Each structure stands twice: as C-alpha cells, then as structure tokens.
Amino acid sequence: MTDFEGKTALVTGGADGIGGAVVARLVAGGARVVSCDVKPQEPRKNVTTATVDVRDLAQLQAVVADLDRLDVVATCAGVQRYGTVEDTTEEAWDEVLDINLKGVYLTCKAAMPLLKARGGAIVVVSSVQAFASQTRVAAYTASKAALNGLVRSMALDHAADGVRANVVCPGSVDTPMLRWAADLWRGSRTQEEMIAEWGRSHPLGRVARASEVAEMVAFLAGDRASFVTGAEHLVDGGLLAQIPVVLPE
Template identity: 50%
Template sequence: MKPYSGKNALVFGGASGIGLVTAQLLQERGAKVTVADLSDPNGDLHGAPWLRCDVREPAQVEAAVQTAADGKNLDWLVYSAGIQHYGTVITTPVEEYDMVQSVNARGAFLAARAAIPRMKAGGAIVIVSSVQALACQDGVAAYAASKGTLEALVRAMAVDHAKDHIRVNSVMPGTVDTPMVRASADSFRGDGPLEEILAEWGSSHPLQRVAQPAEVAQVIAFLLSDEASFLTGSSYRVDGGLLAQLPVRL
C-alpha cells in the first residue's frame, strides 16, 4: 500500500509550479488529489480532478472544497495560489495591491474557512508563503505584505484549531524555478538569455542555484504527513540558505 492511501487532498493553485508538483507527489504516494485553479493543468495530473476556481470568489472556493470533500472528509489542504507584482507603495496602484492581497492572502483565508469544517482530527494545512515575508528585495511592497499576512494567518489558525487536532504550517521558498519566477526573470532580463538571469538569481543563495519545485513539494508532503504530527504554527524556509547569510563578503 502506498503511504498516503486513504488521504483526501485539495491543492489550490495546483495547475503549475510548486502546486502542480506537490499534487503530483501526493498522487504518486497514493492520496486522492483534487486541484483547484484558474488554469488547466493540461493532463499533467494523470486523471486527478481539476476544478476551475477563482480564489477571489468565496462561492467558487466553497464549491471547490465541497466537491473535493465529496460528502466525506477532507484530510489535507495545500494553498499554493499566488501572483507577483512589482512596485513600491508609491508606484503600486491601489487596485493592484488589492489584487495581490486577494489572491495571495484572502484566498488562503477563504480556502481554510471552507475546508476546516470538513476536516477531521488529524487534518493538516500547508500554506505556500515566501522568504519575502521576512526579508525583501526592492519593489515588492504588495507581494511582501501579502506573504506577511499569510504568516500571521498560519499562526492564528494553528492556535485556533489545535483543539480540533488540525495542524497548520507554511513553507517559505526562496527563488524556485516556476513559471511565475520565469515570467519575472523574463521581464528583467533585457537582451540577455533567460537562463542567465535565473543563474544570477540563484547565485545569491549559498547553494548557488535556484530551487526546483520538487524540493519544496517534498517539504510540503512531509508537513502534511503524520511524520510531522507535532508540528504546527511554524514556518519552514526552503531557501538554499538565503536568509542565513549576511550580504557582507569577506
């Protein structure tokens, strides 16, 4: 029997990047996986149901959770939906700030709000956050604020629902080779090759490279599993040592 047989998981933002690879990993290990996303995973999930869902819409989020639970219980929730916009508090339009918050943070609130009542004891939630909740590059005011909101939400939910035996944690990736990161790199690369700017970004990490989505997915799967049964309310940096270093070079 596969280790996750009998587990019912819902992954928001599971059509690409970290969410997709996490859904694939959970499925490979025997879990029943449902993906909720605006985009179609295009057959990458080997028959796992895909639910078209705009995480900004409470009714759509509720419907996705209800469908995934299928009249039974939901064991695991992964929230990996997210968007990135660049700008300071001066240059970021209010509407853009609201959009980033609504997808990255409010969507996680809506997903948990719908899922927790359908979770039994032993349930687990993992939120995909970012190291930018703790330390920022230039021009990420809206994105960093949304990830900081997520971190506070994780702690609050962990405390509130410990009595229900539901655990809540987050992962905080550094730079990961995902479609979103590649789109960002493309906007900054000028005339140079895309792989060159990804390598440059990777060089800022002590491990001298960007992460692959599977390296984050492995941590998510662990935090969902019973092997992490005493872990809740915590954030796990999957950042190649990025936040362990000082920028001063000796």
Template identity: 50%
Template sequence: MAGEFEGKVAIVTGGATGIGFGSAAALVEDGASVVLFGPDEVALKQAVAILGGDHASYVVGDVRVSANVQALVNAAAQRHGGIDIVVNSAAVQPYGTVETMSEDEWDRTLGVNLKGAYLTGHFAVPELRKRGGGAIVNIASVQGIACQTNVSAYVASKGGLLALTRAMALDHARDGIRVNAVCPGSIDTPMLRFAASENLAGRTEDEVVSSWGSAHPIGRVGKPEDVGAMVAFLCSDKASFCTGGEYKVDGGLLAKLGVVLPD
C-alpha cells in the same frame, strides 16, 4: 513514505503549475487523491493528465471568490467522502511600490495570496474536523521574512500569510488540524520565469535565473519538487508535532549576510 497518504484527500490551490503542481505530485506519489484548483482549465487538464486521472481531478475557479472556493471544497468532499489536506499555493507577484502600484493590483495580490488562504480555511476546516483533523500548508515565501525592493504587495501578502498560519494553528489545534507555512527561496516556476523576463537588463532569461541561483549558498535555484517534498512531510504523520511553524526551503538564502570576506 510510500503509501503515506493512501486514502487521504488533498485540495491544492494553484495546483496546475509550479510549486502547487510539485506539491500535488508529491502527495499523489505517496497515495493521495488530489483536487487541483485554479482559473486556467487548459493548464489544470494538462496537470491532471500528468498526475493520472485515477488520482487527480480539478475544479476551475478564482481563489478570491467565496462561492468558487465553497464549490471546490464541496466538490472534493462529495467526490472523495471528505478532505484531509489543504495546500494553499495560489499566488501572483506583481512589481510596484506603494506609490507606483495601482489599488486594483494591490487588491488582486492580497486577494489571491492572502484572502484565498482565508477562504479555503473558512470552508475546509469543518471538513477536516469531520475527519478528526488534518493538515493545512500555506506556501509563503522568504519574502515574508526579508524582502527585495519593488514588491510591496507581494511581501505584505506573504508576511500576512505567515501571521495567518500562526493564528490558524492556534485556533484549530484542538480540532487536530495542523497548520504550517513553507517559505521557498527562488524556485524555477512560471512565476519566477515571469519575474526574470521583467528584469532582463540585457541578459537572457536563463542568465537572470542563473544569477538568482548564485545568490543562494547551494548555488542554484530550487525546483518545485524541492518544495513539494517539504509539503508532503508537513502533511504526513512524521510531522505530527509540527504546527504554527515556518519552514524555509531556500538553499541557505536567509542564512547568508551580504558581507563577503576575502578568501
């Protein structure tokens, strides 16, 4: 797919680290110019330096804030003459049930994980339409389909993101805008490492991550580039008949039942 995205412009929220960075790297590798977005300027600068300043830039902001997202879209369109791709990867994953989680934490999670995708769509769809169409990829999660315990806000946000993906795909198909979601399993990112650090139970962080990897039939946790490859495919012309879909990158996790038969 060398040069697949030559002349294309992509916005990647949460693009400084993890799956967002892996997605941005895959797009840059195939010729895109990317504009990364997030709240941590130091991390954004480091990401741009790795990707290469000729192909990457950044805007600092909060994906929950309308004016910040509008500034992102305006900056990308002005710098590059338009926008062709949007990857919504910004996310947080706090722990808590509906009983134990505070209202502020619930609102923060739904704001980053779900409202952020609404806001990027709200401002970016007109820019995509000007280019004759484009692609939006929402980074959801296997936990939008099935879930563990104690992550009520996260799973609500990711389930909502899958529903929003279908709505956007239908609403904007006639604009030539394809909208799809990717559902990763356990991916070795700062978010996953944070989750591991919160669930040590006498183990090291690496031991926790390894145990989560063993739950996947492939036998390991994924890497950001595993998800980035799927994102790049969905943004490419090779996926021209794909819209409104949910694509698992989960090492077979959701194909597996909990029942284990003897060898």
C-alpha cells in the same frame, strides 16, 4: 511512497509551478487530489481538476461540498507584482492581497469543517519575503508576511480540533512565475542567464526545483510531522542564513 494512501487533498494553484509539483507528490504518495486553478489543467491520474478563483468563497465551497473527507489542504496559488507603495496602483495591491492572502483565508474557511471532522493538515506556501524583502515588492512582501501570521493564528485556533497548520517559505524556485519575472528584468541577458544570476545569490548556488519545495509540503502534510504546527519552514538554499558582507581575505 504510500504516506497519503486513502487520504484526500485539496491543492490551490495546482496547474503548474509549486502547486503542480505538490499535486504530483501527493498523488505519488497515494492521495486522491482535487487540484484547483484558474488556468486550464491537463488530466492526471487520481486528480480531479476544478476551475476555481480563490477570491470566490462560493466556488471554493462548491468544490469542498463534493468531498466526503478532506485530510490535507495545500495553498499554492499566488501572484507577483512589482512596485513601491508610491507606484503600486490600488488595483494591483488588491489583486495581490486578494489572491495571496484572502485566497488562503477563504480556502481554509471553506475547508475547515471537513478538516475538523477527522483532523487534518494545512500547508501554506509563503516566501522568504515574509522575513526579508527585495526592493519594489511592497504588495507581495506584505501579503507573504501576513500569511505567516495567519498560519500561526490557525494553528492555535484549531489545535484542539486536531488540525495542524504550517507555512513553507521558499527562496527562488524555477516556476513559470519566476521565468515571467526573469523576462521582465533580464535586459540584454537571456532568461536562463537571469535565473542563474538569481541562483548564485543562494549559498547552494542555484534556484530550487518545484519538486524540492513539494517534498517539504508533503512532509508537513503527513503523519511524520504530527507534532509540528504553527511553524515557518525555509526551503531557500541558505539564502536567509547569510549576511551579505564578504570579509577580506
């Protein structure tokens, strides 16, 4: 794969999960990648790691200032917190919105001058919960729905600059965040049993691998998607295609 040969990419949330898979896929395609995360990162070939909190514009600008070009921005940093509007604390609400939504705004704000310099692509990782919601995820689903609107806005505002913006909306994906949630809700079940149960809610019968989401991110970030912008792309195993009503035999 040489679809990103000579290109430079910035990935937030790149330490693990979907972000880690995106870093690996872009590197495999020949990109030089700057992987940003609040967590420590293992050294990887052709990857520059940076300890960055996406809620801090100055930290993001400092990373971008060290680059001579920027072709791809993939925003994968995110958190999940559970609660209704009644029992979600202001602190939890602010944490989710600041990381999931404001963090994308600040990342793109910092990156836009370099993206505009030669044309580039933004790919934002959202969620199926931008369209439909579970119970007790008020802050999370609000942040993801807002992300989709932000992407549409950026796509329109910067089309004349040659900058494309698209959003990827995964279903359940086997990541550290999903396993954290599985431990939170599994009760007497094992973590694997909880993940398998969530997987059965998807028509394909399993949760996604992070690498499968990364392939969609790579497609949208690359030249093969040169006429695709402002669009929402499901990677959900058919989850949102179904109506949860079983007809009688």
